[in-house]
Amino acid sequence: MEDPAGATLPVGWEEARARVYAAGRDAALSVVTRPLAEADGHTLAEPLTPRTDLPAFPTSSVDGWAVRGPGPWRIVGRVLAGSTPEPLTGDGTTVEIATGAMVPEGTSAILRIEESTRTADGRVAGTPRPAPEWRPTGEEARAGEELLPAGTPVDPGLIGLAASCGHDSLPLRRPPRAGLIVFGDELLTAGPPGAGRVRDALGPAVPAWLRRYGCQVRPADVVGPVADTLPAHVAALRAALTGTDPTGAALTGADPTGADLVCTTGGTMHGPVDHLHPALQALGADYVVNTVAVRPGFPMLLARLVGDDGRARFVAGLPGNPQSAIVALVSLVAPLLAGLQGRPMPVLPYATLAAPIRGRGSYTHLALVRLDATTGTAHPVRHVGSAMLRGLAGADGFAVIRPDTTGETGARVPVVPLPLLPGERTS
Ligand SMILES: Nc1nc2c(c(=O)[nH]1)N[C@H]1C(S)=C(S)[C@@H](COP(=O)(O)OP(=O)(O)OC[C@H]3O[C@@H](n4cnc5c(N)ncnc54)[C@H](O)[C@@H]3O)O[C@H]1N2
Numbered sequence: 001m002e003d004p005a006g007a008t009l010p011v012g013w014e015e016a017r018a019r020v021y022a023a024g025r026d027a028a029l030s031v032v033t034r035p036l037a038e039a040d041g042h043t044l045a046e047p048l049t050p051r052t053d054l055p056a057f058p059t060s061s062v063d064g065w066a067v068r069g070p071g072p073w074r075i076v077g078r079v080l081a082g083s084t085p086e087p088l089t090g091d092g093t094t095v096e097i098a099t100g101a102m103v104p105e106g107t108s109a110i111l112r113i114e115e116s117t118r119t120a121d122g123r124v125a126g127t128p129r130p131a132p133e134w135r136p137t138g139e140e141a142r143a144g145e146e147l148l149p150a151g152t153p154v155d156p157g158l159i160g161l162a163a164s165c166g167h168d169s170l171p172l173r174r175p176p177r178a179g180l181i182v183f184g185d186e187l188l189t190a191g192p193p194g195a196g197r198v199r200d201a202l203g204p205a206v207p208a209w210l211r212r213y214g215c216q217v218r219p220a221d222v223v224g225p226v227a228d229t230l231p232a233h234v235a236a237l238r239a240a241l242t243g244t245d246p247t248g249a250a251l252t253g254a255d256p257t258g259a260d261l262v263c264t265t266g267g268t269m270h271g272p273v274d275h276l277h278p279a280l281q282a283l284g285a286d287y288v289v290n291t292v293a294v295r296p297g298f299p300m301l302l303a304r305l306v307g308d309d310g311r312a313r314f315v316a317g318l319p320g321n322p323q324s325a326i327v328a329l330v331s332l333v334a335p336l337l338a339g340l341q342g343r344p345m346p347v348l349p350y351a352t353l354a355a356p357i358r359g360r361g362s363y364t365h366l367a368l369v370r371l372d373a374t375t376g377t378a379h380p381v382r383h384v385g386s387a388m389l390r391g392l393a394g395a396d397g398f399a400v401i402r403p404d405t406t407g408e409t410g411a412r413v414p415v416v417p418l419p420l421l422p423g424e425r426t427s
C-alpha cells in the first residue's frame with residue numbers, strides 16, 4: 001500500500017498477523033511420513049485416530065481371579081498379559097489373571113488376589129468388589145474416532161498416544177528450516193563495544209529464539225555481518241534462499257532447497273546503507289507486510305519469493321534495534337511459522353496489568369512485562385528502549401496496548417509470549 005507521497009503506509013498489528021499467518025497457510029510445508037521416534041517437533045498433517053478400539057480387548061486392571069457365576073470357584077487355568085484366553089464356560093470356575101491380561105469371555109467378575117482366600121479343597125473364595133475390575137473394550141476411544149485434529153504440534157504426550165493407538169509412523173509437516181543474515185558494518189562479533197561500534201546482539205540470539213519456535217537452524221545458516229552494499233545483500237539473500245554460496249555453487253552439506261524462512265536484521269529503513277528493500281526488489285520479492293503500526297519495531301516486514309521450483313520462501317526483515325527485532329519475531333515470525341506448519345493461529349493469553357502502560361497513539365504498543373502466574377498479573381519492566389535488551393532478558397512477553405487506548409491498572413490485555421522453556425524466568 002502506498003500513500004500519495006510514495007511512502008508505505010503501515011498496516012495494523014492484528015491485520016499484519018492475520019496476513020502473515022494466511023501467507024504461511026497458503027505455502028504450508030509438504031506432508032512427509034515419519035516414524036514415531038522422529039516425530040517430535042513436527043505437526044500432525046491429519047487427525048490422530050486409533051487403529052482399533054482402545055483398549056482393543058477387555059483388560060484386567062488387577063492381579064486376581066477371573067470368576068464365573070457364584071463362588072467358591074474351581075481353578076481351571078491361568079491367563080497372563082499378552083495372550084488370548086480360552087472362554088470361561090462353566091459357572092463356579094475361575095482362572096488366575098494378571099494385570100493387563102485379556103479377560104476371558106464368560107467372566108462375570110474379577111476378585112483381587114489380596115481379597116481372596118482358599119477353601120479346604122483348594123477352591124477360591126471371596127467377594128468381588130461391585131465395580132468391574134477391568135477396562136472394557138473402547139473405554140478410552142473408538143476405532144477411527146478423532147482424538148486430536150490436524151495442526152496439532154507433536155510432543156512426547158502425543159507420540160505416546162499415537163503408539164498406543166497402533167501407529168508406527170504419522171503423516172506430518174516437518175519443522176521449518178530457518179536462516180539468519182545479519183546486516184551492519186558497525187557490528188562487532190567479539191569483544192566489548194566502543195569507538196562507534198556495537199556488538200552484534202542478534203546473530204547469537206535470533207537463531208536461539210527461532211529454535212524455540214521449533215525451527216531448524218544450522219550454524220552454517222547464520223551469516224554475517226554482511227557488508228553494507230547492495231550486491232552483498234542480494235548475494236547473501238539469494239544464497240540463503242537457494243542453499244548455495246554467494247558465487248552460486250552448492251554449499252557443502254547445505255540443503256539444496258534452501259531455507260523456508262530467512263530472517264534478516266537491520267537495514268529495514270531507508271538510510272544511506274539500508275539495502276534490504278532494494279535487495280528484495282532485485283530478487284523479485286513481493287511484500288506480505290511492509291511496515292506495521294506497532295511500537296517499537298514498525299519497520300518490520302515480511303516478503304515472499306517464489307523459487308524456480310514454484311515453492312514460496314519468506315524473508316522476515318527484523319529492524320536493527322535489538323528489542324525491535326524481537327518484537328518483529330513475536331509479531332510476524334511466530335504466526336508465519338504456525339501457518340507454514342498448518343498449526344492454528346497462536347492464541348494470546350490475557351493478563352491483568354499491575355501498573356499503567358501508556359498507549360502509542362494510533363499504533364499498537366508492545367510493552368515488555370513480567371508475568372506473575374499466581375496472580376495472573378503483568379508487571380511492566382524497566383530498561384525497555386528499542387535499542388536495549390536488559391528489560392527483555394527479564395521479561396516473559398509483551399503486553400498488547402491497542403491503538404488509541406491506554407493500559408490502565410487492572411485492565412485485561414493480551415500478552416504475546418516470548419518462546420521461553422519451562423523453568424526459565426522462575427525466580
Ligand atoms: N529517519 C528515521 N530514522 C529512523 C527511524 C525513522 O522513523 N526515521 N526509525 C528508527 C527505528 S524505530 C528503527 S527500529 C531503526 C530501524 O532501522 P534499520 O532496521 O534500518 O536498522 P539499522 O539502521 O541497520 O540499525 C538500527 C540500530 O540498531 C543497531 N543494530 C543493528 N543491527 C544490530 C545487531 N545485530 N545487534 C545490535 N545492534 C544492532 C544499529 O547499530 C543501529 O543503532 O531505524 C531508526 N531510524
Ligand code: MOO
Binds near residue numbers: 295297298319
Ligand atoms: O520501531 Mo524502532 O523499531 O522503535 O526501534
